[in-house]
Amino acid sequence: MKKKGAQILWEALVREGVEVVFGYPGGAIMPAYDAMLDYPIHHVLVRHEQGAAHMANGYARASGKVGVAMATSGPGATNLVTGIANAMMDSVPIVCITGQVPAHLIGSDAFQETDVTGITLPITKHNYLVTRADEIARVVHEAFHIARSGRPGPVLIDLCKNAQFEEAEFDHYPPPIRLPGYQPVTRAPLHLLQKAARLINQAEQPVILCGHGVLMAGAEQELLYLATKAQIPVASTLLGLSAFPASHPLSLGMMGMHGEVHTNLAIQNSDLLIALGMRFDDRVTGVLKAYAPKATKIHIEIDPAEIRKNVYADVPLVGDLKLVLQDLIPLVEENDHSEWMAQILAWKAEADQRSIMNWEPDGKLHVPHLVREIWNATGGDAIISTDVGQHQMWAAQYYAFEKPNRLITSGGLGAMGFGLPAAIGAWFANKDREVWAIVGDGGFQMTAAELTTAVQEGANVKVAIMNNHFLGMVRQWQEFFFEKRYSAVDMLTPDFVKLAEAHHVPARRVTRPEEVQEALQWARQTRGPAVIEFVVEREDAVYPMVPQGAALHEMIQRPPRQRA
Amino acid sequence: MRYTFVVLVENKPGVLNRVASLFRRRNFNIESLAVGPTENPEISRMTIVVECPNGDTDAHRLEANLYKLVNVIDVQDVTHLPTVTRDLALIKVKAGPEQRAEVNNLASIFRARIVDVAPDSLTIEITGTEDKIESMIELLRPIGIIEMARTGQIAITRGTQSGIRRMPGLSNYYETTLDMSEVAF
Numbered sequence: 001m002k003k004k005g006a007q008i009l010w011e012a013l014v015r016e017g018v019e020v021v022f023g024y025p026g027g028a029i030m031p032a033y034d035a036m037l038d039y040p041i042h043h044v045l046v047r048h049e050q051g052a053a054h055m056a057n058g059y060a061r062a063s064g065k066v067g068v069a070m071a072t073s074g075p076g077a078t079n080l081v082t083g084i085a086n087a088m089m090d091s092v093p094i095v096c097i098t099g100q101v102p103a104h105l106i107g108s109d110a111f112q113e114t115d116v117t118g119i120t121l122p123i124t125k126h127n128y129l130v131t132r133a134d135e136i137a138r139v140v141h142e143a144f145h146i147a148r149s150g151r152p153g154p155v156l157i158d159l160c161k162n163a164q165f166e167e168a169e170f171d172h173y174p175p176p177i178r179l180p181g182y183q184p185v186t187r188a189p190l191h192l193l194q195k196a197a198r199l200i201n202q203a204e205q206p207v208i209l210c211g212h213g214v215l216m217a218g219a220e221q222e223l224l225y226l227a228t229k230a231q232i233p234v235a236s237t238l239l240g241l242s243a244f245p246a247s248h249p250l251s252l253g254m255m256g257m258h259g260e261v262h263t264n265l266a267i268q269n270s271d272l273l274i275a276l277g278m279r280f281d282d283r284v285t286g287v288l289k290a291y292a293p294k295a296t297k298i299h300i301e302i303d304p305a306e307i308r309k310n311v312y313a314d315v316p317l318v319g320d321l322k323l324v325l326q327d328l329i330p331l332v333e334e335n336d337h338s339e340w341m342a343q344i345l346a347w348k349a350e351a352d353q354r355s356i357m358n359w360e361p362d363g364k365l366h367v368p369h370l371v372r373e374i375w376n377a378t379g380g381d382a383i384i385s386t387d388v389g390q391h392q393m394w395a396a397q398y399y400a401f402e403k404p405n406r407l408i409t410s411g412g413l414g415a416m417g418f419g420l421p422a423a424i425g426a427w428f429a430n431k432d433r434e435v436w437a438i439v440g441d442g443g444f445q446m447t448a449a450e451l452t453t454a455v456q457e458g459a460n461v462k463v464a465i466m467n468n469h470f471l472g473m474v475r476q477w478q479e480f481f482f483e484k485r486y487s488a489v490d491m492l493t494p495d496f497v498k499l500a501e502a503h504h505v506p507a508r509r510v511t512r513p514e515e516v517q518e519a520l521q522w523a524r525q526t527r528g529p530a531v532i533e534f535v536v537e538r539e540d541a542v543y544p545m546v547p548q549g550a551a552l553h554e555m556i557q558r559p560p561r562q563r564a
Numbered sequence: 565m566r567y568t569f570v571v572l573v574e575n576k577p578g579v580l581n582r583v584a585s586l587f588r589r590r591n592f593n594i595e596s597l598a599v600g601p602t603e604n605p606e607i608s609r610m611t612i613v614v615e616c617p618n619g620d621t622d623a624h625r626l627e628a629n630l631y632k633l634v635n636v637i638d639v640q641d642v643t644h645l646p647t648v649t650r651d652l653a654l655i656k657v658k659a660g661p662e663q664r665a666e667v668n669n670l671a672s673i674f675r676a677r678i679v680d681v682a683p684d685s686l687t688i689e690i691t692g693t694e695d696k697i698e699s700m701i702e703l704l705r706p707i708g709i710i711e712m713a714r715t716g717q718i719a720i721t722r723g724t725q726s727g728i729r730r731m732p733g734l735s736n737y738y739e740t741t742l743d744m745s746e747v748a749f
Contacts, residue, residue, distance in 0.1 A: 117578065121585055
């Protein structure tokens with residue numbers, strides 16, 4: 001049956017299981033927006049296209065499905081770019097659909113024409129320029145397949161306006177895929193599994209490094225089984241948090257630049273690292289030549305290009321983490337590493353003496369305490385999305401994540417402005433779940449306009465603004481590494497309560513610890529979005545910290561408390 | 565050192581750009597890149613000569629990253645294998661009637677051909693390995709090269725042997741590159 005290209009687009013999206021699209025209309029995508037009215041897909045009108053890409057990201061991570069963002073050509077498409085790059089760095093499956101000028105005008109510098117496939121080439125897993133209606137069904141199907149399979153990532157479809165208008169046959173779906181060069185590997189060969197198992201069985205100080213891949217592959221149960229069977233402690237990357245229950249005795253929490261002291265020491269003293277779905281980012285390893293010098297490394301990873309990119313893997317196992325672990329676990333023997341765990345816990349006990357959590361109340365608000373209060377109020381079960389900076393690290397350190405996909409944060413790209421839109425996207429994935437955006441005063445201002453999106457959609461998203469009137473993380477670096485010469489970090493902030501209220505969002509300001517619990521309960525009981533501005537201690541720093549260029553064990557630890 | 569890769573890609577618009585962009589993004593320097601059709605009209609063949617300062621480590625990285633491009637079908641490293649490699653150059657030299665014999669002599673020594681003669685210039689076509697072409701250029705330089713065009717190297721392995729494939733999914737990645745003797749057991 002003949003249909004218009006714009007109709008074929010929505011027919012295909014419906015068949016790919018799309019329920020919600022985050023977008024912003026404009027000239028070159030108008031035929032698609034017109035056809036959209038006839039299809040059972042909910043459209044969320046964002047306030048800036050960056051918000052659409054971040055919402056698609058939050059939705060994808062909270063739902064396990066592919067998130068969809070839509071924008072027009074030119075500025076609409078270029079506004080998506082930060083969100084696409086963010087999805088690329090964090091391997092999040094999103095499909096972005098952008099309008100493009102009619103095919104015959106391409107290259108003529110037509111109104112709102114931009115070379116979007118060119119711009120997004122290095123920040124997409126793949127992209128398409130579609131000039132004819134009869135290509136749409138196949139391209140949409142391929143795009144979803146590529147986005148969600150292998151190492152997931154963003155795929156962009158740049159859709160010429162004429163292709164949306166023109167008619168083509170639309171009969172059966174899905175159309176056949178023609179991707180001769182795209183064959184993700186799923187299983188690792190037996191002899192390497194055996195070698196890995198032998199190393200695991202012989203190790204005395206093993207550590208599992210749990211990355212985002214565990215969540216992407218849905219391998220949380222396999223991880224739990226491997227860790228408990230061989231009694232191996234589990235350290236997480238920032239994006240791996242929530243894959244392994246924080247309350248588990250084998251959980252070491254976060255590793256890396258702002259990782260726990262005992263976690264980083266465990267890695268540095270380990271004789272075997274079992275890296276699961278992670279890529280040895282520089283924020284995780286510290287300086288490479290001093291990284292885990294005694295450890296043999298097993299690297300289980302779906303992307304062959306990550307093997308030996310940063311850290312030499314002695315046994316690389318390329319494949320789908322869930323399947324590889326299922327193959328590996330039977331070869332791993334039950335074991336006991338209680339001596340090793342005792343050593344790690346001794347390190348922890350020593351480090352805990354400096355913990356801010358053991359401070360006497362000082363009448364001020366400190367973000368770690370607030371994160372813990374949010375944890376208490378939400379029963380530890382909320383989806384937490386964050387922006388980027390100090391509050392992000394504190395959220396990662398002090399919200400003890402128990403269940404998978406509860407932390408949604410911008411890891412690899414570190415994109416400020418991510419928190420609020422990602423929270424809105426996450427809410428669409430599961431409208432019954434409590435969603436909190438923990439943001440800083442700087443990042444929040446980048447995408448604060450999405451508050452009205454939340455109101456318009458009735459998105460039940462709570463926003464906790466940690467306002468220290470500073471760009472805190474940059475300030476911290478300037479304090480530590482630039483002789484406290486504060487450059488462009490002191491920030492005048494708007495009256496966030498009035499700002500929220502102007503966006504039709506009820507809001508409160510909290511300045512004293514005794515107001516915190518009541519305010520949190522107020523926000524939780526408020527229908528729809530709510531904002532709390534916490535006016536926090538200005539010059540707190542995130543500890544521990546591995547300075548850039550230092551080895552992972554060379555951490556700056558929190559200085560002993562100075563009494564006033 | 566210099567590595568030579570044979571890369572089979574889908575014959576679609578923009579694929580050359582994707583490949584070239586990848587080399588730039590991953591900070592590799594292309595020495596030469598030649599593209600042309602193959603016996604299959606849907607597949608193009610690229611011969612890419614690239615500097616790999618860290619040897620096989622870089623070669624592995626490059627191959628792995630090439631496979632991340634959805635349009636890349638096959639990557640073979642032919643650097644260490646017996647291959648036939650050819651480059652073609654068109655060299656226009658400043659040569660009046662009195663230098664024609666000299667140029668003609670040089671051309672015949674190199675089995676090159678004179679493909680265009682004008683009153684004050686000659687154009688020579690030479691095919692061969694890069695070394696051979698470089699030698700000819702050096703001998704022509706004193707006579708006066710006006711301009712030159714080169715195709716870049718193309719390569720094909722000798723016999724039925726194919727190049728080394730390091731990546732999984734297409735052949736046995738582990739056996740060919742990862743020297744498991746490095747792992748002590």
